[in-house]
Amino acid sequence: MKQSTWRLLLEFFFVTLFLVVTGVTLFFANGYRIDVDEGSVQKTSIIDIVTPKTETEVYLDGEQLAELLPIQIKNVLPGVHDLSVRKEGFTVWSREVEVKEDVVSIVRDVLLVPNDLEPYKTGIVTFNEDEKLIYGDGFIMAVTPGSNLIRAMIFGNRGAFHEEEMDLFRSDFEVLQTYSDLSLFLRFPDKEYAFLDLASRQFKQFYLPETSVDIYIDANGRRVYYLDNSSLYAISFDDLPVEMPDSFDPEIVDVIKSDIENYVITRNGQIFYVSGGTLYLMNHEEDEVTLLDENAEKVKQIALYPGLKYELLLVEYETGEKDLFFYDISKTILRHIRKLETGMMPIGWFDESGHYLLDSGNSVIVADIYDTDDVVLLKDTQSDYVFGKDGALYWTGQGALNRLYWKDEL
Numbered sequence: 001m002k003q004s005t006w007r008l009l010l011e012f013f014f015v016t017l018f019l020v021v022t023g024v025t026l027f028f029a030n031g032y033r034i035d036v037d038e039g040s041v042q043k044t045s046i047i048d049i050v051t052p053k054t055e056t057e058v059y060l061d062g063e064q065l066a067e068l069l070p071i072q073i074k075n076v077l078p079g080v081h082d083l084s085v086r087k088e089g090f091t092v093w094s095r096e097v098e099v100k101e102d103v104v105s106i107v108r109d110v111l112l113v114p115n116d117l118e119p120y121k122t123g124i125v126t127f128n129e130d131e132k133l134i135y136g137d138g139f140i141m142a143v144t145p146g147s148n149l150i151r152a153m154i155f156g157n158r159g160a161f162h163e164e165e166m167d168l169f170r171s172d173f174e175v176l177q178t179y180s181d182l183s184l185f186l187r188f189p190d191k192e193y194a195f196l197d198l199a200s201r202q203f204k205q206f207y208l209p210e211t212s213v214d215i216y217i218d219a220n221g222r223r224v225y226y227l228d229n230s231s232l233y234a235i236s237f238d239d240l241p242v243e244m245p246d247s248f249d250p251e252i253v254d255v256i257k258s259d260i261e262n263y264v265i266t267r268n269g270q271i272f273y274v275s276g277g278t279l280y281l282m283n284h285e286e287d288e289v290t291l292l293d294e295n296a297e298k299v300k301q302i303a304l305y306p307g308l309k310y311e312l313l314l315v316e317y318e319t320g321e322k323d324l325f326f327y328d329i330s331k332t333i334l335r336h337i338r339k340l341e342t343g344m345m346p347i348g349w350f351d352e353s354g355h356y357l358l359d360s361g362n363s364v365i366v367a368d369i370y371d372t373d374d375v376v377l378l379k380d381t382q383s384d385y386v387f388g389k390d391g392a393l394y395w396t397g398q399g400a401l402n403r404l405y406w407k408d409e410l
Contacts, residue, residue: 136178
């Protein structure tokens with residue numbers, strides 16, 4: 001009898017132990033963790049650092065967790081955490097990461113810059129004195145006056161570059177707008193316009209009202225926008241006249257908005273515009289208008305710096321002060337990044353991971369939409385034009401095109 005009782009107690013103990021261990025295992029497996037300092041139980045989450053494979057030291061809140069990227073840091077408590085990545089010979093990258101329960105925080109903007117950049121600078125092209133350079137988003141065209149033949153330099157990913165010769169049939173054009181898919185919006189002296197696709201070598205020539213100004217093409221939406229007497233109009237690509245008409249048919253012209261002082265079109269067709277010194281956002285259906293900041297100073301003008309995923313919006317106030325905003329195309333979110341110091345202007349995107357370039361007057365700086373430390377890439381360099389492409393920096397000056405690229409060394 002005693003033996004049976006003892007056996008039952010033993011079985012009860014092991015069953016209880018099994019249930020406790022299973023419960024604890026499921027507790028931690030589901031991302032729960034005991035916060036001893038707070039005396040509470042909290043649901044944890046994950047920080048997912050997405051980068052190419054790189055040997056580095058990864059720290060979270062001062063504790064080293066890994067020596068290799070990419071990595072998933074699991075069981076992270078909700079809150080703001082200090083994340084840093086270190087590699088010998090490179091600047092330390094760090095920023096704060098906000099972690100929320102059951103939400104994976106994805107970090108894509110790790111940027112390690114060599115302490116010594118000189119070995120990574122190379123000259124790649126020289127220009128003739130009589131060549132006129134036309135700069136686009138991901139390309140440069142070198143045009144010789146009086147010749148229809150141009151040299152096109154096209155920049156790819158990871159510092160790749162190739163050069164080819166093209167015949168544009170005409171050389172007397174002005175570039176009004178360029179796009180990241182190797183296309184341009186051109187204007188000719190005879191008031192004719194053209195949309196040029198460099199990849200397919202196709203022109204779409206058309207005319208607009210002679211009084212139209214501030215012309216933009218929404219290439220994805222296939223519409224042309226323009227201002228005329230402070231009103232914003234749009235014409236579909238398919239309705240654009242190929243010969244100058246005596247008058248434009250009102251049936252093909254859409255009146256979008258009146259009393260507009262300045263506007264820009266985003267890659268996904270959203271319209272930022274200034275009216276009465278106030279900044280507004282209109283969606284691509286033109287049926288919803290959002291007042292962005294009714295308490296802001298009076299806006300003088302705006303400018304857009306497009307990218308494939310993100311865009312920068314520069315807002316200049318009548319006081320002369322400038323604010324820089326970040327626009328996420330996929331989420332249609334506008335977020336303030338920083339107030340620009342006097343003499344500082346954006347150049348454009350350095351890559352598609354949230355890094356952009358700033359001209360501080362005597363230096364070119366790479367900055368981050370997540371407010372990491374700025375890093376100087378070029379200092380006291382005689383440059384005529386600077387731009388970035390997939391983590392490579394290019395600049396022209398003294399008859400040459402130069403490149404700064406180091407990511408293959410990581």
